[in-house]
Amino acid sequence: xxxxxxxxxxxPRPQVLTEKALAxxxxxxxxxxxxxxxxxxxxxxxxxWANSSxxxxxxxxxxxxxxxxxxxxxxxRSLHFLVNDxxxxxxxxxxxxxxxxxxxxxxxxxxxxxxxxxxxALGGVVVPALIYIAINHGTAAxxxxxxxxxxxxxxxxxxxxLLGKSxxxxxxxxxxxxxxxxxIVAILIxxxxxxxxxxxxxxxxxxxxxxxxxxxxxMGLSRMALYILPGAIIWYGxxxxxxxxxxxxxxxxxxxxxxxxxxxxxxxxxxQRNFHDLLDRFSAKDTPDQSVAKPLKELLxxxxxxxxxxxxxxxxxxxxxxxxxxPLFALANAGVSFAGADLDNALSQHVFIAVVLALVVGKPVGxxxxxxxxxxxxxxxxxxxxxxxxxxxxxxxxxxxFTMSIFIASxxxxxxxxxxxxxxxxxxxxxxxxxxxxxxxxxxxxxKPQQAELKSE
Numbered sequence: 001x002x003x004x005x006x007x008x009x010x011x012p013r014p015q016v017l018t019e020k021a022l023a024x025x026x027x028x029x030x031x032x033x034x035x036x037x038x039x040x041x042x043x044x045x046x047x048x049w050a051n052s053s054x055x056x057x058x059x060x061x062x063x064x065x066x067x068x069x070x071x072x073x074x075x076x077r078s079l080h081f082l083v084n085d086x087x088x089x090x091x092x093x094x095x096x097x098x099x100x101x102x103x104x105x106x107x108x109x110x111x112x113x114x115x116x117x118x119x120x121a122l123g124g125v126v127v128p129a130l131i132y133i134a135i136n137h138g139t140a141a142x143x144x145x146x147x148x149x150x151x152x153x154x155x156x157x158x159x160x161x162l163l164g165k166s167x168x169x170x171x172x173x174x175x176x177x178x179x180x181x182x183x184i185v186a187i188l189i190x191x192x193x194x195x196x197x198x199x200x201x202x203x204x205x206x207x208x209x210x211x212x213x214x215x216x217x218x219m220g221l222s223r224m225a226l227y228i229l230p231g232a233i234i235w236y237g238x239x240x241x242x243x244x245x246x247x248x249x250x251x252x253x254x255x256x257x258x259x260x261x262x263x264x265x266x267x268x269x270x271x272q273r274n275f276h277d278l279l280d281r282f283s284a285k286d287t288p289d290q291s292v293a294k295p296l297k298e299l300l301x302x303x304x305x306x307x308x309x310x311x312x313x314x315x316x317x318x319x320x321x322x323x324x325x326x327p328l329f330a331l332a333n334a335g336v337s338f339a340g341a342d343l344d345n346a347l348s349q350h351v352f353i354a355v356v357l358a359l360v361v362g363k364p365v366g367x368x369x370x371x372x373x374x375x376x377x378x379x380x381x382x383x384x385x386x387x388x389x390x391x392x393x394x395x396x397x398x399x400x401x402f403t404m405s406i407f408i409a410s411x412x413x414x415x416x417x418x419x420x421x422x423x424x425x426x427x428x429x430x431x432x433x434x435x436x437x438x439x440x441x442x443x444x445x446x447x448k449p450q451q452a453e454l455k456s457e
Contacts, residue, residue, distance in 0.1 A: 035322035036161030039154070042330035047427075050335030058335050083332045084403070087325045089235060089249040091154060094321050095176055096253015097313040102173050104258040104310075115380040116371060117177035120391075123370025124178065124398050125149045125185050128362035135354040141347050144412040146193065147422055148358030150186040150404035152430070153179040154326050156397045159434045161322075163441040167393070168385035175394045178367070180250060186404055187244050194411040195242050206237025206248075213255060222261045222309060224316065227252070256310040263305060270302035333403045336427045341420040348421035355425035359405070360432050364395030371395075389444050396440055399433030401426050 049058045062080035069075060102108040108117070128148040136142045156179055160172060191198065213230035221227075235248040260267065274295040281292050307315065343349055371391050374380050382391070409422035 035326065036158045038323055038327045039158035039330050040162070042327035043155075043334035046331045046334035047336065050337050051339075055337060055339075062332055062335075080332050083328050085239070085245050088154070088329055089231075089246045090317060091321050091325050091329070092246045092249030093231075093253045094249075094314055094317050095153060095157075095180060096250040097256050097310045098173070098253070099177055099180060100254050100256055100258060100310050101314070102177070103254075106173060108173070108177060112380050113383065114177070116374060116383070117174055118181055119370045119374045119380070120174075120367045120394070121178045121181035121185065123366035123368075124151065124182060124363050124395070125366070127366030127369070128358035131358040131362040132354040135357070136350050139347060139350065140415070141351045141354075141413075141418055144351060144355075144409060144418070144422055146186070146189045147405050147409045147412060147426065148355050148362065148401055148429070149182075149189065150401050150408060151179045151182040151363070151398045152400050152402035152404055153183060154329055155402050155430065155434070156400045158326060158330075159400060159437060160393075160397055160441075162438060163445065166445045167441060168390060170383040170386040171390040171394060174383060174386060174390075175397060178394060178398060182398070183404060184247070184250075186408065187247060190408065190411065191243060194408070198242050199240050202237045202239070202241030202243075204237070205240060206234045209233030209235075209237055209248075210251070210255075213252070217255075217257060220261050222304065224309070224312065253310075253313065256313055258308050258310050260305040260308050267302040267305045270298055271306075274299045274302070329403075333406070336406070336423050338424060339420075341424040342417050343421060343424075345417055345421075348417055351418055351421045352425040352428075355405075355422060356429040356432070359399040359401050359426070359429035360436070363399035363401075363433070364392065367395035367398050368392060389440075393437060393441050393444070396433055396437035399437075400430045401433075402430045405430075 046058070049055070062078065062083075064079045065076045066079055066082055067074055067076040099108065103114070108114045129145050132145045132148055133142065136144070153176070156175060157172070160167060160175060209230045209232075212233060213227065216226060216230060231248060231252050234251060235245045238248050239245040263270070265273075277295045278292060278299075281295075304312070341348070343352055368391055375382060382388075405426040406423055409419060409426065413419040413422060
């Protein structure tokens with residue numbers, strides 16, 4: 001049989017340039033700090049826009065109604081809702097998948113290891129609430145005690161990303177776990193203290209979605225696209241219940257399998273067998289027939305199963321979350337108008353001071369104190385690579401309350417002046433927490449090379 005010599009191929013120059021540009025963009029997108037910068041730029045644009053002469057267009061854009069329907073059945077929601085309650089579910093899915101991976105074989109692999117973020121999160125809820133109550137007890141503003149208890153996961157993680165890869169992975173996982181628990185506690189607070197009643201029909205719908213998800217997993221269905229259906233059912237059920245529907249993303253992430261689908265043959269063996277099969281088929285004919293369809297299909301299946309579902313979720317969705325969803329989220333939520341915030345009023349001043357102190361001081365104190373007590377009592381220990389300066393960094397960034405705090409404020413205050421003061425205080429406190437956290441992280445990063453030099457001497 002004559003040898004099959006490769007044909008000389010002349011690749012068009014536009015194709016070469018396109019491939020180089022895409023490769024450069026891929027390298028650029030994997031720089032951790034870039035996603036944080038994109039988030040920060042989007043937040044600044046939103047803030048300037050909302051306080052400019054074009055502020056009306058900002059409000060009009062995010063209140064634009066998007067209608068989806070067929071025939072007489074239709075659903076109409078604002079663009080702001082679709083970003084916050086729709087797209088952010090994908091962000092929480094990725095976060096949940098990361099936490100699931102760490103529970104399986106990482107920093108949260110045992111109850112003793114998971115106790116640290118759980119205790120730190122509770123400390124970061126209790127201390128800020130106590131500070132707020134101490135300042136506003138017995139006044140008309142006391143109902144806002146839960147405003148400084150929440151941590152905005154998207155912004156906290158985005159700010160941490162600005163510090164780059166010099167921050168140990170364990171610190172990021174700890175912040176993620178703490179923020180997830182923090183937000184779950186905030187959702188429970190909303191359900192108990194700020195919701196008139198829960199719709200139990202929604203709980204039944206969400207439970208049905210969870211059962212369908214488990215059934216798909218038992219059936220060995222491993223394509224991510226198939227899980228859109230149970231995910232959508234869980235999302236709708238939580239929305240109907242009155243609970244923040246983005247929690248559906250957390251549930252899906254935490255329920256994602258950490259092992260590939262059971263197969264009769266190892267994926268690597270399947271790849272090797274089908275690769276040699278295809279070589280033989282393509283060598284025999286210049287134009288192979290449809291008999292190559294089966295080995296090609298098995299190759300794709302084996303390639304997919306080389307990674308577990310929880311890893312595929314992170315790898316596939318992370319770029320979309322970092323460079324599309326999170327900047328959109330910042331653009332939709334960072335536009336807090338300073339108009340209407342009258343701090344001449346004594347009660348508004350108390351709200352402002354209480355929220356700022358609770359988030360900037362109370363959050364880190366609660367996180368650090370709870371962590372210190374748990375570690376010293378030997379109930380848990382610091383994760384590998386995490387030091388006490390890392391715990392301080394987590395505590396400082398946990399003070400970025402932002403959207404969740406603003407959302408709770410809108411439920412807590414009927415008075416427009418108090419609501420405006422609460423929004424302004426959350427914005428100022430979150431900005432201060434971010435700046436202090438970045439400064440602390442940068443100082444610790446610059447201190448490491450000096451410490452290394454001293455040790456080498």
